[in-house]
Amino acid sequence: MKVIRFLVVGVALTLAACNKPADTKPAAAAPPPKPPVVTVNGKPITEELFAGYAKAVTKGKEVGELSQEDRDAIKESLVRGEVVAQQAEKDGLAKDPEIVSRLELARLNLLQQALAQKYLKDKTPTEAELRAEFDAQIASTPMVEYHARHIQVSSPDVAQKVIERLGKGENFATLAKSVSADPSGANGGDIGWFGAQTGPKPFIDALQTLKKGEYTKTPVQSEYGWHVIQLLGTRDLPLPPFDAPQVQDQLKGIVMRKKFQSYADGLVKTAKVEPPLKNAPSAPAAPPTGAAPPAPAR
Secondary structure (H helix, E strand, O other): OHHHHHHHHHHHHHHHHHHOOOOOOOOOOOOOOOOOOEEEOOEEEOHHHHHHHHHHHOOOOOHHHOOHHHHHHHHHHHHHHHHHHHHHHHOOHHHOHHHHHHHHHHHHHHHHHHHHHHHHOOOOOOHHHHHHHHHHHHHHOOOEEEEEEEEEEOOHHHHHHHHHHHHOOOOHHHHHHHHOOOHHHHHOOEEEEEEOOOOOHHHHHHHOOOOOOOEOOOOEEEOOEEEEEEEEEEEEOOOOOOOOHHHHHHHHHHHHHHHHHHHHHHHHHHOOOOOOOOOOOOOOOOOOOOOOOOOOOO
């Protein structure tokens, strides 16, 4: 069957060639391949690789913008990297399971970035999209700052003893200076004003239960240790201006991430995954953890 199929194709091509008017113009010669920048043990380092590496190490500069000294240094760096990589392959490291997995992760990361750039190229957020995201961010962001001080210690037992001493009337700031392991102890534990997004969650959660002047009656644990916290005051944050360049940049980043996340979710939903995912995507995801809300005006 394969032979017959190929014969049919061959006949079709032959007939097409017979019926096609003669082309008197000579075919354009293919441009000659560009010579490599340098060859290392027979392996060429291409102009494209050189230009890409140069742009990466010079924060976006084109090769033509570089001095001869810079180009020579970049070439030497590429040669050194290629020589070392070749030796690593000779030593069998390219087959090491951990290296194989890291190379694959790098491939996935680069291809995801490339696809995101391609997909989002003509999807600049509209003002309506930015305004909707602005309203959503404001609605989900506590527009309040806290002024607090704390005493940080190494264990809940020590924190409990601090609470007991405070209950007997000892001064919070004085105790912080003598007991706290945090640098703020030298200032009586005062850590100034800060927003809900800038502090450890257990710390912020505890503050939200306090009234001005109150301190926590049970030890509070965070990634830094154990705390006794006193709320000194709160103040409302001014609404960030929608048209401020910094706010616009943050909103555009959030909207673009959501657009690509929605597109990626669609790809996942149509992919054949065995066994099926327990938590298959069903809606556009929220911005990645750590994505900041629009910065408040000061």
